[in-house]
Amino acid sequence: xxxxxxxxxxxxxxxxxxxxxxxxxxxxxxxxxxxxxxxxxxxxxxxxxxxxxxxxxxxxxxxxxxxxxxxxxxxxxxxxxxxxxxxxxxxxxxxxxxxxxxxxxxxxxxxxxxxxxxxxxxxxxxxxxxxxxxxxxxxxxxxxxxxxxxxxxxxxxxxxxxxxxxxxxxxxxxxxxxxxxxxxxxxxxxxxxxxxxxxxxxxxxxxxxxxxxxxxxxxxxxxxxxxxxxxxxxxxxxxxxxxxxxxxxxxxxxxxxxxxxxxxxxxxxxxxxxxxxxxxxxxxxxxxxxxxxxxxxxxxxxxxxxxxxxxxxxxxxxxxxxxxxxxxxxxxxxxxxxxxxxxxxxxxxxxxxxxxxxxxxxxxxxxxx
Ligand code: UD1
Numbered sequence: 001x002x003x004x005x006x007x008x009x010x011x012x013x014x015x016x017x018x019x020x021x022x023x024x025x026x027x028x029x030x031x032x033x034x035x036x037x038x039x040x041x042x043x044x045x046x047x048x049x050x051x052x053x054x055x056x057x058x059x060x061x062x063x064x065x066x067x068x069x070x071x072x073x074x075x076x077x078x079x080x081x082x083x084x085x086x087x088x089x090x091x092x093x094x095x096x097x098x099x100x101x102x103x104x105x106x107x108x109x110x111x112x113x114x115x116x117x118x119x120x121x122x123x124x125x126x127x128x129x130x131x132x133x134x135x136x137x138x139x140x141x142x143x144x145x146x147x148x149x150x151x152x153x154x155x156x157x158x159x160x161x162x163x164x165x166x167x168x169x170x171x172x173x174x175x176x177x178x179x180x181x182x183x184x185x186x187x188x189x190x191x192x193x194x195x196x197x198x199x200x201x202x203x204x205x206x207x208x209x210x211x212x213x214x215x216x217x218x219x220x221x222x223x224x225x226x227x228x229x230x231x232x233x234x235x236x237x238x239x240x241x242x243x244x245x246x247x248x249x250x251x252x253x254x255x256x257x258x259x260x261x262x263x264x265x266x267x268x269x270x271x272x273x274x275x276x277x278x279x280x281x282x283x284x285x286x287x288x289x290x291x292x293x294x295x296x297x298x299x300x301x302x303x304x305x306x307x308x309x310x311x312x313x314x315x316x317x318x319x320x321x322x323x324x325x326x327x328x329x330x331x332x333x334x335x336x337x338x339x340x341x342x343x344x345x346x347x348x349x350x351x352x353x354x355x356x357x358x359x360x361x362x363x364x365x366x367x368x369x
Pocket of ligand 1: 042
């Protein structure tokens with residue numbers, strides 16, 4: 001059988017754990033579809049990119065677009081321009097393009113491919129927060145509207161796409177590739193001694209914050225810092241700081257305040273294994289990340305989601321996440337509930353079983369060869 005090349009696109013940190021199992025699954029199915037890995041360079045720091053390639057055993061990208069940071073318009077435009085130029089010169093031109101998640105790279109590469117009539121498969125399709133102030137929501141809507149295969153991770157995804165009038169034959173429920181990576185990495189994660197490395201002997205809250213809605217508003221950021229200081233009177237707070245957040249904390253004079261608190265550990269952005277190891281052993285997680293809502297649900301760790309809405313409602317309806325929104329005063333009582341064993345428990349989510357990428361590879365082989 002002759003081989004067809006397809007592009008698999010990754011750009012920013014949350015993409016890397018999604019492409020790793022897809023690459024593995026495609027390679028395990030022989031050479032009918034040969035994946036070519038494209039890194040747009042949306043994230044470029046070693047701690048935001050290289051470490052994920054090493055720990056998740058992702059091979060060196062075949063193509064690097066090197067676009068870097070910028071405003072949404074500038075970054076998206078640069079990715080469209082450079083990915084289109086790659087597609088026009090690529091030999092062979094890919095028979096299809098696989099994009100994952102909802103970052104600017106996801107939408108930009110979808111636009112470039114769709115304009116050249118190259119079919120696109122979107123992994124993690126159909127998620128909607130119904131909040132267009134969130135840049136990722138725009139990316140999700142555009143990507144899904146232009147994609148030919150919509151690979152869905154949770155029941156809400158299917159419902160949302162049908163409501164938007166997407167043809168049912170394009171929609172396939174395959175499960176969650178983030179969980180594939182988690183399941184695959186659990187043995188390695190078990191060997192990561194967070195107690196020894198970060199001194200988290202007893203109960204601790206694990207905190208991640210990077211969304212503009214939390215960190216770009218100085219008053220909101222200061223309020224969140226005050227809450228972390230109050231929580232630090234009850235338990236250790238472990239907080240790896242995203243580059244955007246570090247900048248905003250520094251601008252507001254809040255970084256030094258956190259650094260001076262003996263019960264708050266500020267860390268540089270962590271690798272995948274260290275991050276999941278810290279989530280797994282945490283008493284409670286406070287986050288605005290999409291991926292952490294899913295990982296905490298799978299691991300059964302209570303998660304207070306510092307957002308007014310979520311595109312991943314199964315993590316609230318069935319999983320361990322509670323949406324906090326503007327009700328920041330709820331955080332402390334909920335942490336007390338966790339400490340006293342009153343917090344809700346999770347149930348297993350269908351198809352979050354470690355085999356989503358295999359189902360995706362089967363769909364791509366069936367549709368594109
Ligand atoms: C992006 C994604 C978001 C995802 C997040 C995970 C979009 C719209 N947002 O947000 O969905 O949850 O990644 O991190 O695509 N920077 C560095 N080093 C890097 C990359 C960025 O220092 O390697 C700094 C730059 O100052 C940059 C800022 O972080 O301006 C923001 O980076 P950007 O890629 O624009 O968005 P994120 O906030 O990381």
